[in-house]
Amino acid sequence: MISLRQLTIRYADAVAPTLRDVTLEIDEGELVVVVGRTGSGKSTLLGALNGHVPHFTGGTVHGSVVVAGRDTATHRPRDLADIVGVVGQDPLAGFVTDTVEEELAYGMEQLALPPATMRKRVEETLDLLGIADLRAAPLRDLSGGQQQRVAIGAVLTTHPRLLVLDEPTSALDPTGAEEVLATITRLVHDLGVTVVIAEHRLERVLQYADHVLDVVDGQVRSGSPAEIMRTSRIAPPVVELGRWAGWSPLPVSIRDARRAAAPLRTALSHTSASKVYVTSSTVDPAGGDINPASRGYGQGPAAPGLTAHRVRVDYGRVRAVADVSVAFAAGRITALMGRNGSGKSSLLWALQGSGPRTGGTVRLPDGSDPRDLKPAERRRRVVLVPQNASDLLYLESVAAECHCADADSGHATGHTAALLETFAPGIPPERHPRDLSAGQQLALVLAVQLSAAPDVLLLDEPTRGLDYPAKAALTTTLRALAAQGQPVVVSTHDVEFVADCADEVVVLAEGELIAQGPSAEVVAASPAFAPQLAKVLAPHPILTLAQLQQALPQGDSR
Structure with missing residues (x-):
């Protein structure tokens, strides 16, 4: 053929x-x-x-x-x-x-x-x-x-x-x-x-x-x-699990991995009484611990970073967001999930202040509503990276976009370019942004927007076109921002990214908020949103390989 x-x-x-x-x-x-x-x-x-x-x-x-x-x-x-x-x-x-x-x-x-x-x-x-x-x-x-x-x-x-x-x-x-x-x-x-x-x-x-x-x-x-x-x-998580466990043949499906993982589930049962499984927010991509105090854990309720009260968005006769009230805590990464057309993007634009809002209020920590801010101040304080990231690229080269971002954010020349290299290494600086792949365009927009260190960061499908190493780099960056006290809200269908990155999950359906809670509880309980390792290791609440490695140090059982 x-x-x-x-x-x-x-x-x-x-x-x-x-x-x-x-x-x-x-x-x-x-x-x-x-x-x-x-x-x-x-x-x-x-x-x-x-x-x-x-x-x-x-x-x-x-x-x-x-x-x-x-x-x-x-x-x-x-x-x-x-x-x-x-x-x-x-x-x-x-x-x-x-x-x-x-x-x-x-x-x-x-x-x-x-x-x-x-x-x-x-x-x-x-x-x-x-x-x-x-x-x-x-x-x-x-x-x-x-x-x-x-x-x-x-x-x-x-x-x-x-x-x-x-x-x-x-x-x-x-x-x-x-x-x-x-x-x-x-x-x-x-x-x-x-x-x-x-x-x-x-x-x-x-x-x-x-x-x-x-x-x-x-x-x-x-x-x-x-x-x-x-x-x-x-490689996907199930393959990474097979490599770590030394399985042969290497499984590429949930069914094959679950059959091979019976000894792992047995070992987890033996350790469940003495070990507490951590949530994704306390484990970095390399398997080490992140200081919980730096993320708002162990210090009582997290401070509010961005709150929405009875937010409603209508497009003619269509109600995209129906009286949603939710608080996005400072220092936390919240994943916004739901099927296509559930109102996630409409809610993000309403939170940012540029999109339509039929009713309700949105408040920043200082009490201001993003919709009432001047456009320049709003863009600086509440950044939203849209699904079509290329809409934010308008200069003639990658280098020009990076230089402009450095100048706007007050950073030394090269700061944005270095951030871009962590997401998508090897992009020629002289390349026109329109000649990049969709994943490279997204990486460039993320680097440009994140260089400004906004008060609130909203991301709409930020992992489209990103490979696993690039997503790991994005996770590290978002955790660093959250550790500085910024609320980060990510609308995504990428369940593996949520398992690795998110502290909390908010689920929308037909414009209504139907679930909210810690990521380990919300995604593991859903057949549609559960990541690969949660399905392989169920009923044990393990979402990522890093969590498994922490629960079962090397040599416990393969």
Whole structure:
């Protein structure tokens, strides 16, 4: 189905090739997962499969890419549109119509399919992805997760032979991601569609993979999931657990890991009477302790940092947030969770003061309401990093963005660039921000915004496009900010990030607050929001490998 021969791709003015001497074969009806660090070349590899690279991106290509017998050197993307479907990282950027139903039909219109066929496929796809109630909805009014479902549906309606997806579940809630991946798996097994997925949240997709492509320094290794994960620098928690425990074969699914973990659960039962399991907030990524006093623990109730009372947000007749009252404590990291469209983003913008608020009040520690502050002061005191982080990038180079952030925040030159290096190392300073991957753009925006050390930090899906090391770096940064007394609120679907980072969890549904409490209690009690290790080690309240290592020192039981 796909044949790459000695493929080397170098972009203009690049110091080194993005991909070097890549040779591999992908058979028809395979599901292939592409892994690698942010900026490693995954998107370039995917772009080469439909001719987007180099026909639109430019650059120099040596070697060949042949898809279903068509050489991409002589076939432009439009010549491959009937056999290759592509879903990019930014769904909104790829939409060409106004409503959901129109977008689902657009690709079929370009292929001149009969109207009866188009209508049938649109209805099937609406039901398949659970978006039938959105058929007439304007695309720009949808949540990020809903937009991503529509983008996937718009490709599925054309019935491609090769489906290429770049971070397809990054904006989806856990249940929605499972539904989409189940749909994709059915396409592979029932229709023989070949699927290539680049995804950072490997805990969601790895168990479905037939093969894994590991992109490291421009070179690509190919092998089975267990084989590649044994040494890959990018691995989900269940694989990290298997490596630590020395299991062979290495499990890549919850089911396999749970079977292998029976001795660990027995050992935890023997220690439960004498050991107290810590919450994620008291363990750093390396497994050491963080001083609880620095995070507000052990000193009575934490001081309020940002409070909302009966906040309500309406969009016409639609109530996005329904009388939510919640306090976000100073020195704590609070995760805001809930299915797509539950009102998380609307609540964040209402808290920040720039978004609509139909009713209710929001108060900072000094009693002021962010909505009443002047825009410049509001941006300084209450920072919100939106889902589409690229909206905040407007200069001509990465270096210019970093220099501007240093000047605005009063830091010495290089402060923001150093922060960026912790999130996404190796980004050329002369690169235009629009030429970065979605993950690199997010890392740049995070570095720019965090350099100002705001009074309150609000983040909307901050881990989209970030790999595991980058998320660990973000966790360390957010903990440092919280340790200084700042309230940090993170809206996210990333349950592993919540397990590692959050002190508390607030869950929304249909705009209403339905659950609030310590992260270990809220996420472990939910089948949808529970992280991998909580499922593997249940009923023991262990969320992360660091907690397990603390509860079972090396040698207790493997």
